[in-house]
Amino acid sequence: xxxxxxxxxxxxxTGISIDTLRYYERAGxxxxxxxxxxxxxxxxxWHVRWVAFLTRLRAAxxxxxxxxxxxxxxxxxDETRDQRMAVLEAHRDxxxxxxxxxxxxxxxxERKIRMYADGECAGGDANAGATE
Numbered sequence: 001x002x003x004x005x006x007x008x009x010x011x012x013x014t015g016i017s018i019d020t021l022r023y024y025e026r027a028g029x030x031x032x033x034x035x036x037x038x039x040x041x042x043x044x045x046w047h048v049r050w051v052a053f054l055t056r057l058r059a060a061x062x063x064x065x066x067x068x069x070x071x072x073x074x075x076x077x078d079e080t081r082d083q084r085m086a087v088l089e090a091h092r093d094x095x096x097x098x099x100x101x102x103x104x105x106x107x108x109x110e111r112k113i114r115m116y117a118d119g120e121c122a123g124g125d126a127n128a129g130a131t132e
Contacts, residue, residue: 005043014051029054029071060095
């Protein structure tokens, strides 16, 4: 039987706190967690992979509501494959848009640094480069 992992082990392997794992379970993001007679949770290896993926989605700013919808679709099985893919594609597009915006911001910062390095921003420059 592969119900060998305690909540502490999953927390250690994923870098997620025990409280967050419990929250994920209450929120419907973490499912099919077995319980021993004493109520202690036992996880499978796939739970670790699933939590790692959830962590990536959260780090990429996927809202909890979208995570819930995705988790429900995953739990529903193969017939939701296209819906799951659509959720991930929409999030991918959001992430790409954020990356594009951050790239634009980074370029403006780098231009300002070059201006400082070239001596073009001596003194107060609150308005300097405002239209860059």
